[in-house]
Amino acid sequence: MAITPLTRKKETYSDFYKDLTISPVNFDLARKTDEESIKESIRNLVLTDRGERLFQPEIGCDIRKILFENIGPETIVTAREMIKSTITNYEPRCGLIGVDVYGANDSNSISVTITFHVINKQEPITLNLTVDRVR
Numbered sequence: 612m613a614i615t616p617l618t619r620k621k622e623t624y625s626d627f628y629k630d631l632t633i634s635p636v637n638f639d640l641a642r643k644t645d646e647e648s649i650k651e652s653i654r655n656l657v658l659t660d661r662g663e664r665l666f667q668p669e670i671g672c673d674i675r676k677i678l679f680e681n682i683g684p685e686t687i688v689t690a691r692e693m694i695k696s697t698i699t700n701y702e703p704r705c706g707l708i709g710v711d712v713y714g715a716n717d718s719n720s721i722s723v724t725i726t727f728h729v730i731n732k733q734e735p736i737t738l739n740l741t742v743d744r745v746r
Contacts, residue, residue, distance in 0.1 A: 678744040682714035
């Protein structure tokens with residue numbers, strides 16, 4: 612079967628790789644498309660602290676501040692709400708289905724499972740993150 616403009620998969624969203632990888636096929640910048648692009652964007656939003664981006668100080672989640680507190684039920688709820696509000700405010704390309712947060716008391720880390728769907732598509736996509744304390 613030949614690939615024509617009608618049978619080719621439509622790319623809705625695309626972003627460049629963070630390290631500006633060169634595509635070996637056409638020697639242009641390689642791109643992440645659709646689900647992978649949105650996964651990378653959500654990962655960046657959750658792992659960015661407020662004030663970390665120049666000229667955009669309001670973007671970020673501040674999730675690392677929670678890791679210095681004792682991880683309990685109220686900390687888990689706070690982390691879940693922070694992640695939900697960050698994704699709904701700063702990532703318009705996805706519809707958030709759910710956020711599950713699990714705390715590991717011994718290692719001062721939080722495991723996050725984010726379930727979302729790409730706008731105009733219905734299949735759910737899951738992103739798993741682990742946020743560790745670095746200091």
